[in-house]
Amino acid sequence: MMQEKGTISIHTENIFPIIKKFLYSDNEIFLRELVSNAVDATQKIKRLASLGQFGGEVGQPQVEVSFDKDAKTITISDNGIGMTADEIKKYINQIAFSGATEFMEKFKEANDANEIIGRFGLGFYSAFMVADQVEIQTLSYQDGAEPARWICDGSTEFEITEGTRAARGTDVILHVNAESEEFLDKFKLQGILDKYAKFLPVPIKFGTKTEYEADGEDADGKEKTKEVEVDNIINDTNPIWTKAPSELKDEDYLNFYKELYPFSEDPLFWIHLNVDYPFNLTGVLYFPKLKNDFEFQKNKIKLFSRQVFITDEVKDIVPEFLMLLHGVIDSPDIPLNVSRSFLQADSNVKKINTYITKKVADKLGELFKNDRAGYEEKWGDIGMFVKYGIISEEKFYDKAKDFVLLTNADKKNFTLNEYKDQVAATQTDKDGQQVWLYTNNRDKQDAYIQSANRKAYDVLVMDSPIDNHFISHLEQKLEKTSLKRVDADVIDKLIKKDDAPAHILTEEQGGQVKIIFDSAINKPAFKVELESLSPDELPVTVTMDEWMRRMKDMAAMGGGMGFYGSMPDNYKVVVNGNHKLISRILQTEDEGEKSRLAKQAFDLALLSQGLLTGSELTEFVNRSVEMI
């Protein structure tokens, strides 16, 4: 009779309690590890059969998870390869537990349980996170194999005896410890299985469920149904990312998306990833509807390794800007259980990053090329994503520069090159620089947009939160081009041409105008300047310097420009010396009337900027009433 007691060859007696404590925070992963082992065991028998090394009946592979609240056990059963007593000694005692020895030497470096489990081959050992005693009942596929039973209480002592299992395969029986009784619950276990095992390649049975089946007709000829208990298979063994794109319809992708993210709107489009060299990777990435908010949810991509869910924290594996995407990535080549710094240095991870970036860029390029109208329709959703990618990833810019769109105030879209051509004739200044004008608030800057339009200049709309950064990035990339917000100066100054209108005021008159306005405005933050603009421009315009405003915007967004943030707002008051109102002011005899007209013109400029508020607004209204 088979009977053996032994000691697992580990020097440190107290190793198990230490590991147990270390792993405790993430203890639900015991189920992932044991179910994965069971799945592996069923796949091994299939492989042996296909290699001709097993001539028996393989049968339908199946794994079953069950629990017994009274006996306080959780059992993971499979009809896989099984183990002989010798194999238990070799694989469980030595392999599974030798990892523990190594762990003891290095455990100080580890940050979380996931890191330890895979790195040290502690998969099976994770059972002790929730169990006082772990029992194995197993029967090997080998001819003439005897059933074997192994039991261990988490100390270094184990016992192997004759087992009771009659059919090929393995039961791992966990005698759940007092602190882990929460796991003896249908919903708890179902939740963990849903999380980790939902797409495993072998059917996982967890209890039964009731279904209704047609059962002939009743006396009145109505169709009858009867209740039947059927196996509750918790997983989809053939998720779409394991299939060939040619087998799939749009509907399949949409249904899968719904399955992953039940409460989300339909995605815009998707990319099926499939590569087997130089690394192995499959997956489906979806472009969600983003709209214009920056509140997108990250950590929506799920990472799998051979259909076992690993994590939804894909940082480092997916380029930062692609974290906006949803979907799944499955790769056995990603080192899943190692530390972050190691992951960043890993050459496979770098290649995966590059590959995904390229695929995403190619997909967008293809959509743009094949269906420009459809692409433009989606631009509201994908625009921010494309801009974000351009800013954060050089390689992405190289491709995206051909399909990133600029939208003007007439809602027309242009690629960068198209826009260059569009404005070349009109918006090239006297030094040969193109000046692209933009607004970030069409309502507030309407007067400036109209000034630009009078000159036949085009104005782009750049009003999403990412546009500040996008604009600076474009300026670095585009040659001989600068972008200026339409209210950064008077239009003749934004795009300087040689044909500036002549002065109609003498220098002396100009000096007088400045004095009149300075004293009428009487605010240190507003600096008066006299310019000769065309007579049909407004008499007074208030602007804030483009550069200063950008610095302040960045400070406001926390971009490390704190110094500028604390500067007071400084405005330029441009007085158009060529406007007839200015001549009228000069000709007015009465000093009070001069000042009143100047104040009125200045207030109108503030008003068009939305800067006139409170008592000053009231004063303006009263003065206006008086004047009419």
Ligand SMILES: Nc1ncnc2c1ncn2[C@@H]1O[C@H](COP(=O)(O)OP(=O)(O)OP(=O)(O)O)[C@@H](O)[C@H]1O
């Ligand atoms: N259900 C099972 N049926 C057959 N063999 C098993 C079963 N569970 C575990 N084993 C054997 O025990 C070994 C050790 O398992 P363990 O989970 O500790 O490590 P692993 O699966 O090799 O690696 P890891 O889980 O760390 O990725 C396995 O490699 C396998 O040979």
